[in-house]
Amino acid sequence: xxxxxxxxxxxxxxxxxxxxxxxxxxxxxxxxxxxxxxxxxxxxxxxxxxxxxxxxxxxxxxxxxxxxxxxxxxxxxxxxxxxxxxxxxxxxxxxxxxxxxxxxxxxxxxxxxxxxxxxxxxxxxxxxxxxxxxxxxxxxxxxxxxxxxxxxxxxxxxxxxxxxxxxxxxxxxxxxxxxxxxxxxxxxxxxxxxxxxxxxxxxxxxxxxxxxxxxxxxxxxxxxxxxxxxxxxxxxxxxxxxxxxxxxxxxxxxxxxxxxxxxxxxxxxxxxxxxxxxxxxxxxxxxxx
Amino acid sequence: xxxxxxxxxxxxxxxxxxxxxxxxxxxxxxxxxxxxxxxxxxxxxxxxxxxxxxxxxxxxxxxxxxxxxxxxxxxxxxxxxxxxxxxxxxxxxxxxxxxxxxxxxxxxxxxxxxxxxxxxxxxxxxxxxxxxxxxxxxxxxxxxxxxxxxxxxxxxxxxxxxxxxxxxxxxxxxxxxxxxxxxxxxxxxxxxxxxxxxxxxxxxxxxxxxxxxxxxxxxxxxxxxxxxxxxxxxxxxxxxxxxxxxxxxxxxxxxxxxxxxxxxxxxxxxxxxxxxxxxxxxxxxxx
Numbered sequence: 001x002x003x004x005x006x007x008x009x010x011x012x013x014x015x016x017x018x019x020x021x022x023x024x025x026x027x028x029x030x031x032x033x034x035x036x037x038x039x040x041x042x043x044x045x046x047x048x049x050x051x052x053x054x055x056x057x058x059x060x061x062x063x064x065x066x067x068x069x070x071x072x073x074x075x076x077x078x079x080x081x082x083x084x085x086x087x088x089x090x091x092x093x094x095x096x097x098x099x100x101x102x103x104x105x106x107x108x109x110x111x112x113x114x115x116x117x118x119x120x121x122x123x124x125x126x127x128x129x130x131x132x133x134x135x136x137x138x139x140x141x142x143x144x145x146x147x148x149x150x151x152x153x154x155x156x157x158x159x160x161x162x163x164x165x166x167x168x169x170x171x172x173x174x175x176x177x178x179x180x181x182x183x184x185x186x187x188x189x190x191x192x193x194x195x196x197x198x199x200x201x202x203x204x205x206x207x208x209x210x211x212x213x214x215x216x217x218x219x220x221x222x223x224x225x226x227x228x229x230x231x232x233x234x235x236x237x238x239x240x241x242x243x244x245x246x247x248x249x250x251x252x253x254x255x256x257x258x259x260x261x262x263x264x265x266x267x268x269x270x271x272x273x274x275x276x277x278x279x280x281x282x283x284x285x286x287x288x289x
Numbered sequence: 290x291x292x293x294x295x296x297x298x299x300x301x302x303x304x305x306x307x308x309x310x311x312x313x314x315x316x317x318x319x320x321x322x323x324x325x326x327x328x329x330x331x332x333x334x335x336x337x338x339x340x341x342x343x344x345x346x347x348x349x350x351x352x353x354x355x356x357x358x359x360x361x362x363x364x365x366x367x368x369x370x371x372x373x374x375x376x377x378x379x380x381x382x383x384x385x386x387x388x389x390x391x392x393x394x395x396x397x398x399x400x401x402x403x404x405x406x407x408x409x410x411x412x413x414x415x416x417x418x419x420x421x422x423x424x425x426x427x428x429x430x431x432x433x434x435x436x437x438x439x440x441x442x443x444x445x446x447x448x449x450x451x452x453x454x455x456x457x458x459x460x461x462x463x464x465x466x467x468x469x470x471x472x473x474x475x476x477x478x479x480x481x482x483x484x485x486x487x488x489x490x491x492x493x494x495x496x497x498x499x500x501x502x503x504x505x506x507x508x509x510x511x512x513x514x515x516x517x518x519x520x521x522x523x524x525x526x527x528x529x530x531x532x533x534x535x536x537x538x539x540x541x542x543x544x545x546x547x548x549x550x551x552x553x554x555x556x557x558x559x560x561x562x563x564x565x566x567x568x569x570x571x572x573x574x575x576x
Contacts (some may be wrong), residue, residue, distance in 0.1 A: 008325075008326045009299065009300060009326055009328075010296075010300045010326070010461040011298060011299040011300010011301060011461075012297010012299075013301055015486060024538055032323055039462075040297070040463045040464045040467070040493075041297045041298055041299075041461070041486075041489075041490040043298070043485075043486035043489060043490065046485045046486060047485075047487060049456060050328060066504065076572060079389075079390070079393065080390075081347075081387060081388050081389050085410055099468065102386055102388060103367055104367050104368070104386060104388030104390055105365070105367050105390065106388050106389065106390040106393070109365065109390060109393075109394060110393075142464055144463065144493060144496050144497050145496075145497055145500055146464075147433065147464050147465040147468050148464070148465070149462075149464045149465065154369075172328070173462065174300075174461050174462070175325040175432075175460070175461070175462075176325045176326060176425075176427055177324075177325035177425050177429055177432050178429070178460035179464075180325075180433070180490050181383055182383070182563055185383050190548075195545055197544055197548070198328075198331045198548060198550075199328040199331065199547065202326075202327075202328055202331055203326040203328070206325070206326060206424075206427060209427040210427035213427050214383070221380055222413040226475050227541065229548050236362075245425065251514070251539075254511075254513060255515065256484075257484055257486075258483055258484035258485065258487075258514050258515035258518055259484075259485065259515065259518075260484075260485035260486075268310070
């Protein structure tokens with residue numbers, strides 16, 4: 001079962017839930033894999049003592065324009081839907097604007113003069129790690145200065161699914177747009193982590209709207225309960241969205257998190273809570289599929 | 290002057306601190322560039338709102354009656370968006386990037402490009418000036434392009450209304466939306482928090498920001514949650530020659546202010562946090 005841990009709003013506790021949940025799945029004897037798909041800011045693996053096994057480089061297609069062969073017909077410019085080709089025929093100027101290029105290859109197909117060569121650029125990597133008990137961890141990471149998160153998320157999940165594991169826990173990117181949907185669409189069950197504040201609720205609603213539009217099953221964890229207000233509870237009840245659990249706000253939990261430590265390893269009440277969460281997620285996920 | 294609030298890591302308090310700056314600026318264009326999770330409008334509900342639609346991209350669809358099943362589209366597609374389902378070629382809208390290559394090359398003209406979404410752009414007045422925010426259709430792509438549209442409108446309004454300062458609440462992360470937000474702004478304030486994740490993300494954010502611009506400031510929010518990591522952040526910023534303009538303590542009043550649809554400045558003008566934010570504001574705007 002693939003389980004994505006997601007949220008509209010950033011900083012609600014996705015990574016906190018993913019890492020502690022992973023530890024709990026292990027201690028309950030399940031075969032589980034932790035995958036960090038928050039490729040712009042991957043943090044999950046900071047919580048474990050790991051050795052890197054290998055990196056797989058993720059590349060994206062790039063055209064190389066040969067100005068000696070170019071006849072300045074402008075067809076590549078016309079084909080490019082991303083305005084990534086800078087083209088001024090009067091001045092015989094043509095060049096690729098790398099940061100706008102999506103690597104779709106349309107320009108290359110368009111060129112009838114053999115003036116565009118195939119090439120590629122490195123946009124990030126998928127890394128494999130292992131802990132002392134031989135558990136595998138995966139992390140997708142966008143190269144600094146690059147913008148294309150999606151191909152890295154896709155590659156990371158593809159690598160994860162090629163490994164045999166009963167449960168794949170995916171820490172996803174914040175937001176409700178492309179990176180979020182890429183993770184959600186490849187998951188069997190989604191855990192939305194929110195906090196009971198107006199910002200949290202507003203972003204949760206948007207995430208729910210997205211998941212409903214692709215017909216996915218999900219439940220909500222309310223993190224830092226006790227702060228904020230009760231509006232989120234009213235919303236969830238009204239829309240019949242299941243609450244998986246509430247995690248109380250505590251400075252102690254925040255402190256462990258800030259130190260890169262797992263709360264389930266130190267606080268018995270949190271350990272029990274996460275055992276409950278694990279069982280509920282497995283039950284919810286199975287009842288659907 | 291155009292100032293953007295950013296943070297690699299989400300939930301560090303960007304929007305809360307950004308809204309406090311907006312309170313202090315008094316007459317300002319407030320812009321929410323976190324287009325897939327906009328929050329600023331909750332603190333500054335706009336009046337006389339003008340809503341416009343924005344088509345951020347296109348998706349390809351295959352008309353089965355015209356498809357001759359030659360497979361060229363599948364061969365050309367760089368996004369693995371074309372699947373064969375029960376013997377028929379189908380386009381997965383989630384994977385389709387809208388490049389239109391299949392549409393242009395299809396020998397039987399079986400492919401059509403359709404507008405893929407209907408994102409919304411809002412502009413209105415609020416108690417400190419004008420506010421602009423976007424709302425990307427759920428699950429849509431192209432948020433970077435949409436952010437450019439939001440920012441262009443902000444600049445037009447700034448000229449038209451004679452309001453000099455633009456304050457932007459940015460998206461989390463360091464990818465496409467981040468780049469669209471940071472490119473061309475005068476100053477950037479990165480809001481971080483003292484955790485291992487916060488520090489790791491701060492380093493990545495500064496690395497990328499530094500390659501684009503000069504004037505970068507840092508605010509450490511909830512600094513007292515972990516003084517050790519706060520010191521590590523301070524050391525790192527010193528090394529990178531980046532000024533820390535405020536260290537804000539953890540305070541539940543920030544959430545209380547949010548629940549009351551107020552900024553911390555409006556909620557408790559004389560509080561310790563408000564005082565520290567005012568000092569930061571002076572440094573950023575006067576330097």
